[in-house]
Amino acid sequence: MEFWASLFYKYRRFVKWLSLYLALAGPGIIVMVADNDAGGITTYAATGAKFGYSLIWFVILLGPAAFAVQEMCVRLGVVTKRGHAEAIFDAFGPFWGWFSLIDLGFLDFLTLISEFVGMTAAMRVFGVPPVVTVICVSILMILIVMNGRYWTWEKIVLLFCGLNLIYIPATLLLHPDFNQIQRSLIPYFPNGITPNIFFFLMANIGTTIAPWMLFFHQSSVVDKGLTEKDMPWARFDTVIGSFFVILVAAFVMILTGMLLYKPPDGTDIENAAQAAQVIMGSHPLVGSALAIGLFDAGLLGAICISLASSWAMGEVFGWTHSINNKVSEAPLFYAFYFVSLVAAGTVVLIPGAPLVLITLFVQVIAVTLLPAALVFLILLLNQEELMGKYKNTLAQNIIGFSIVAMIVALSTLYALSVLFPEMF
């Protein structure tokens, strides 16, 4: 007893710090880990299978970029106490407001379908029929939000975020050569910048920063009730989230790089479920982990994306729109959540539905919203009357504008390469 008391006394500051962080942690980690959704895992798995460890350094560079963007959302949410959709309506008027809301609704619905595609593909590896996956996932997602407490919802989702780390032990089981991985962290392009590598770079950028993340993060900060004094914690939470998003991405690339990459041209895979199926033959445990991780990634993505749309609709239409409300208190908010969920799940079950086309279309629609949402974010962060002392500094503006310009240019090129594959 005395030992524990002295240990607690010795580390009481750390314990206090940790308990405070755990109370305030959530939105940053959730949004970042959910960014590694089914599409994200597929992109990282395909990159590893095609280029081995060669592009891990590039994914690591994307971490700070994602942090810079999401940190601005945190500041905007904490200071204005408004979600991103409402902030756009208020600052830019109905034209840009409706444009953002309709585009977000459409894009989120398509992305939700792609998450269901990922989840059903992952469960098919274990022989689970798609209809069972869709029904079970829909029930699970409805139960998660129906408890009427943001805190409970957040902690359940954080558990799923923890499951996203399954790629780390799965990769460690294979005893990767860390010296070789360390050498690959020096930036270089295998065979120079070819159209093929350029396509993968763009795909990685496209999957690291998505429009729904801006809307989700800002709304969740508001729903959690974070205030200006919580800002350092919210920022720290986003740093931790950025670290995890890159860690998971790197381990997925190492995993598929070890098992599927064959020099000099690598291996082409269509999705992460296909990679899991192939790996299952030689390493059943690792293949299963990849499939479980893909399912979890799809589930996290689906939870966050459907909430991002529901929050945005609630903010603009004036519905009660907090997870802290029970279904009877916020019927339209929950109805929108349930309907979009069931509709997206149903589309996946339609025989002959153009699911591959939908998955590709998501990338194209994203570039109609991402530049606008990012530009609005920077402009809002420069309004002194709105942001006060939390307004962007010159350094933040230079970093912010550079990142936005890079993301807009590369995501546009990516969309063009999806539309016109012969161009690159």
Added chain:
Amino acid sequence: MSVDNVSYYEEDENWISRTTNGWIAKVKEINKKYSQPRLKMTPLVKAMLLILRLYLIVLVAILVYKFYTVVSFR
């Protein structure tokens, strides 16, 4: 058609028109509420919004062109 069927049909029609009118009224209310953008329209803001409009016009034109080529190819 029986009298009962006619009344059900009319009820359905009323419900649809009521719902549609309700949504239109809500959209008008939102447009009115946000009719005056709060953002200060500095030259930088104006320039950024103009560039954004042009970017979206070009993007939509490319999408329409792609749609046209896909449809005409079929």
